[in-house]
Amino acid sequence: MKKAALRRPTRMSEEEKQALVAKILAGDPSAFTEDPEEARKIAHRLGWVRAPERMRSRIEELRAFGEEIREQFEEVVWCGMGGSSLFPLALAEIFGPQEGYPGFTVLDTDDPETIAEIEETLSWEKTLFVIASKSGTTVETLSHYRYFWKAFEDRNIKPGPHFVALTDPGSPLEKEAREKGFLRVVHHPPDVGGRYAALTEVGMLPAALLGLDLERAISAAEEMFEASSPEIPWSYNLSAWLAQYMVEHFIHGKDKLTIMADPLLRPFALWIEQLVAESLGKNFLGIIPIVGESPGSPTVYGPDRYFVYLGLRGRENLYRRLFSDLREADFELKTYFLEDRYEIFAECVRWELAVALAGAFLGVNPFDEPDVVRTKRKTREILDTLRETGEFPVEFYLDEDTGIGFLYAETARIEYPRLTALIKKFFQDMSPWGYLALLAYLPPDPELEEIFRDFRTLIRGRRQCSTVFGFGPRYLHSTGQLFKGGTISGRFIIFTRKGRRPEQVIPGEGVTFWDLQFAQAYGDFRALEEAGRPVIHIHLTEDYREDLRKLYDIFEECLRL
Structure with a gap:
């Protein structure tokens, strides 16, 4: 895509901004590019407006x-x-x-x-x-x-x-x-x-x-489209103001969009995370959605943060103290309170249009995912080697104290391959304005997610950096584009574990589900390394929950020094 000049919303006239909304809602790809070939591709991705x-x-x-x-x-x-x-x-x-x-x-x-x-x-x-x-x-x-x-x-x-x-x-x-x-x-x-x-x-x-109730769901979406119409003045357009909120903060160096949600709405935040990360994380830039962190005091947040809270009407008191503390500390916070759960269908419209507008402002195509292919290609190569040789083309270093295996990319290289030394250096080299992604090829269950939330809280508190978490391979289809194509401020730790089940052979593939899962993890490790991202691959034993507890102690020790 021919990169467009950055359009700063605050420097555009009201008429220009409303015209941009009108183009998008009319399915006109010239809102994003003047290149005929790219316009043709984008035109075939604008059906969501109808x-x-x-x-x-x-x-x-x-x-x-x-x-x-x-x-x-x-x-x-x-x-x-x-x-x-x-x-x-x-x-x-x-x-x-x-x-x-x-x-x-x-x-x-x-x-x-x-x-x-x-x-x-x-x-x-x-x-x-x-x-x-x-x-x-x-x-x-x-x-x-x-x-x-x-x-x-x-x-x-x-x-x-x-x-x-x-x-x-x-x-x-x-x-x-x-x-x-x-x-x-x-x-x-x-x-x-x-x-x-x-x-x-x-x-x-x-x-x-x-x-x-499908009628109720669609009506909620229609109401948000009406509230985002190009005929509505910009300052009253519900979707446009969210786009401007995101882009203006990005321009001023705040690229960590931290999304907090009422516990009843947290699953919806995962959908928002994908929409933002995969649409805007490319061309070595990106608005980085931070989802699923535990709320903290303002002292653990860096100056690269700004916030959105999604809640339900009648439950405003859940985070009222946090809202007050953030605002007193001069953090930007936008709150959206839904009258009922069906309004998430309206929020789909708000976020889809806002992210599309943000792409137009930033000069990126919000409808492609050019860097996702890196991991797919590596995964195919690794599985082909497995089928030909019966083995994966990888050998882990072994930490003798814990029995945990590990690898590291050139960007995370240390002189002596010891797990504690590696983790210590990994965090020492990390800037507070970067972000750390913990990527777990493990069962996607709430208990494990809570364990990793503890990791995130520890790292954020000690390093004042943003943290991201994703279960693999889910994140490959969500935030993976941002990790490989977006800003280079990310650092990554991939977790796998032993546990091949020979009875789980995928018909026609000749490999098991564990083989596929491991190949995707190792393939993404190689793809991130190829993209110049600092990345560690930690390979746990069959007793991976106990291994994670040991790793938490190691992280705590390394972050204390």
Whole structure:
């Protein structure tokens, strides 16, 4: 993309800014670029501005399908990654299935423990799998499909009636779904990218399966579009003001957008994180979303921070003291209080339009992800080597005190490969205006997330730096673009563990889920190293929870010195 000149919102006239909003909402790619080829690509990604209008005509069809599934099944397993999973995950955790509707599990990992747990707990005759992949080629999602399809066959259950595909028209997945007799094929809108698809079938199909009020959801989205119309003066435009808030702080050196949320809304923050990171983290710049940190006193936050809080009306007192402390310390804070949970559908509009506008202001294409391919390429190479030789092309150093393995990139090199020395130097070299990402290829469960939240609190308190956390491979489809294509201020620690399950072979691939998971982790290590990012790969034992406790003590010791 030919980089546009930076447009500072405060230096544009009211008419120019409103014209920019009008272009985006009209689906005009000239809001982002003057390059004809790039304009053609962007034009094919602007269908989200018409999503509520399109979905309104499908309410009855989706509602009827939700009722059909309700009568036939007791459990729905939604298989997807990134844009195909994060908003369904938010809906499942914020609303849950309504009374009488099937349980709803989002599977966006290839972790072998998670796969095994699903296998052991399913009532197979009463379970529906939704295979959601826009391209129809997402490796994790197709692995889920092929593995669970065979699991039905092994139990002498005809698989087809237990599968639904959500994919682009004409994709390889659609072709296979029709050939194999899936219960239904639902089309992903081809002119909408995954992370902008929350208000399309990607969000409304799971909403229907959960028994939510689709009319109410779409009406909330329509109201926000009306409140973001180009006819509305800029200072009253709800989406435009969020865009200006983000961009003006970025221009003044504050690139850490710290998003805090009411505990009931935290899953939605993961969707916002992907939208911001993947849309704006490229061309060696980026607004860095910080999501999931524990609230702290203003003294632990650096001057590169600014804040957004998303809460529910009637629960304002949860963080009132924190708000007061932040403002007294001269931190910028914008608060949004939702009247009820259905207003997250309106927030989708606010954030989608705000992030698109921010991309236009910063001169980046908010609809591509050019650096994601780095890890995909490395992963394929590593798996090919495994298939050819029976081994991974990696050898870890071993910490004799803990039994934990580790690797480090050239950018994190030390003279003597000892784990404590490596971690000590890693933090000594870290600037307070950078950020640290802890990336765990482990089961995505709340207990582990809390353990890593303790790591984040420790590091932030000692180094006054921002911290990011992500389960792998989920983050590869979310923040991974920012890590490899955005600002070079990031440092990264990847966690894997032993635990291959030889019985979990993915049909047609000749590798297990653990093999795929490890190849993605090591592939991302190599991709980050190739991009010049300081990165450590820590390989835990089978007793990885105990290893994490040992590592916490090591981190605490190293950060004290």
